[in-house]
Amino acid sequence: MSYLVVGISHRSADITVLERVALDPDAATKLALAVQHTPAVSESAVLATCNRTEVYANVDRFHAGMDEVTAILSDITGVPLIDLAEHLYVHFEEGAVAHLFQVAVGLDSMVVGESQILGQVKESLRVGQDLETIGTELNALFQHALRVGKRARAETGIDSAGRSVVSAGLEAVGGFEGRRALIVGAGSMASLAAQTLINGGARSVTIANRNYDRAVALAERIGGTAIQLAQVPDALADADLVVSCTGARGVVLTAEMIRNASDGRAFGVLDVALPRDVAPEAARIPGVTLVTLADLAGTAGGSEDDIEDVRRIVHEETGAFEATRRAASVAPTVVALRAMASELVDAELARLERRLPGLDDAQRHEVARTIRRVVDKVLHNPTVRVKELAADPGGPTYANALRELFALDQATVDAVTTPKARGGEHT
Numbered sequence: 001m002s003y004l005v006v007g008i009s010h011r012s013a014d015i016t017v018l019e020r021v022a023l024d025p026d027a028a029t030k031l032a033l034a035v036q037h038t039p040a041v042s043e044s045a046v047l048a049t050c051n052r053t054e055v056y057a058n059v060d061r062f063h064a065g066m067d068e069v070t071a072i073l074s075d076i077t078g079v080p081l082i083d084l085a086e087h088l089y090v091h092f093e094e095g096a097v098a099h100l101f102q103v104a105v106g107l108d109s110m111v112v113g114e115s116q117i118l119g120q121v122k123e124s125l126r127v128g129q130d131l132e133t134i135g136t137e138l139n140a141l142f143q144h145a146l147r148v149g150k151r152a153r154a155e156t157g158i159d160s161a162g163r164s165v166v167s168a169g170l171e172a173v174g175g176f177e178g179r180r181a182l183i184v185g186a187g188s189m190a191s192l193a194a195q196t197l198i199n200g201g202a203r204s205v206t207i208a209n210r211n212y213d214r215a216v217a218l219a220e221r222i223g224g225t226a227i228q229l230a231q232v233p234d235a236l237a238d239a240d241l242v243v244s245c246t247g248a249r250g251v252v253l254t255a256e257m258i259r260n261a262s263d264g265r266a267f268g269v270l271d272v273a274l275p276r277d278v279a280p281e282a283a284r285i286p287g288v289t290l291v292t293l294a295d296l297a298g299t300a301g302g303s304e305d306d307i308e309d310v311r312r313i314v315h316e317e318t319g320a321f322e323a324t325r326r327a328a329s330v331a332p333t334v335v336a337l338r339a340m341a342s343e344l345v346d347a348e349l350a351r352l353e354r355r356l357p358g359l360d361d362a363q364r365h366e367v368a369r370t371i372r373r374v375v376d377k378v379l380h381n382p383t384v385r386v387k388e389l390a391a392d393p394g395g396p397t398y399a400n401a402l403r404e405l406f407a408l409d410q411a412t413v414d415a416v417t418t419p420k421a422r423g424g425e426h427t
Helices: 015-021 025-036 062-077 081-087 094-105 117-131 136-155 165-172 188-199 212-222 229-237 255-262 280-284 304-329 331-355 361-390 396-405 410-415
Strands: 002-009 041-049 052-059 089-092 180-184 204-209 225-228 241-244 267-271 288-292
Touching: 002 015, 002 062, 002 094, 002 136, 015 052, 015 062, 025 041, 025 052, 025 062, 025 117, 041 062, 041 117, 041 136, 052 062, 052 094, 052 136, 062 081, 089 094, 094 117, 094 136, 094 304, 117 136, 136 304, 165 188, 165 241, 165 267, 165 288, 180 188, 180 229, 188 204, 188 212, 188 241, 204 212, 204 229, 212 225, 225 229, 229 255, 255 267, 255 280, 255 288, 280 288, 331 361, 331 396, 361 396
Parallel strands: 180 204, 180 241, 204 225, 241 267, 267 288
Antiparallel strands: 002 052, 002 089, 041 052
């Protein structure tokens, strides 16, 4: 089985395309389940953020896996495959490993080094484990990615500024200290925005959400005020900064609403929703500064030296992960070889018993121990060396040679391989 990534992000498509393929949690779940149930795929996970939609899969065939994943992605998002294909990227095997590690450390983020992505990777792992679409292989990959992300943050200053899409956006609209903020939405992005505003000295923070109870819960957590979504037009007039981050399909804040509320004064609008919440025409209103996800692409956190250090860490960790995988790949061959040897020894001992029925128990035990000791010594060096050599890039060829030399067919190897359990340890 091999790792496959099919995705679309701010690096391959503009915001108008990204918002067409944006997934809410229910759609992401549907995608992961649909992919995992296709013939070429054994495991799947979906990483859906404000600037990417990616499917990670464990496949037995590259082309069949890619075709199945892209077809399902097109079906669930409703975007015709002909329109989707030109924006998709595909990574396979070591390239897929390196890509997830780059994502986890923040190198592939809209705001390079942003602090939120590691939690999003962890959440994708948790959801996949709960859905049982993630098994042994993807669990190992995602667990390692989380360790790489933590290592990058511990050893470099890639996230020293603690930047996120939200904090970068708030800076872009002119800062927030002393301002009266209105947040439309109550999800994870809204929570991050609320905490950033409170910690940064905003004068007041008001939370509006379609689900009023969630707005109340967030407002109580940060010491703000909760309102009904229908009260947003009036609340806009009392604010000078609005952050919109709902999961709605369609415009939530119209240009007319913002024009009436701003009335020519300085008014900051940060739209970090996908699809967009704010009508683009709002940017042309006098006094209004509208910042969207498209405006934040390429914003960097950390220095160039930090970024280079993180690239080095990703390269090292990718190599280490692949070496471990190669070494593990020879284990079934080694187990099959030793199982075959054990069967031969048992057969020979049975034959000896028939030819020399007069042996007593002590003699039979000594003969059996001697034969097994000889077989173990003969197999020791080949099996130890094949494990050592397997860590090298060409390592799997040694396992193939071992199978050929001892006439082990693949069915024999598969028969002694422990079935891969679903799920895995939560991080």
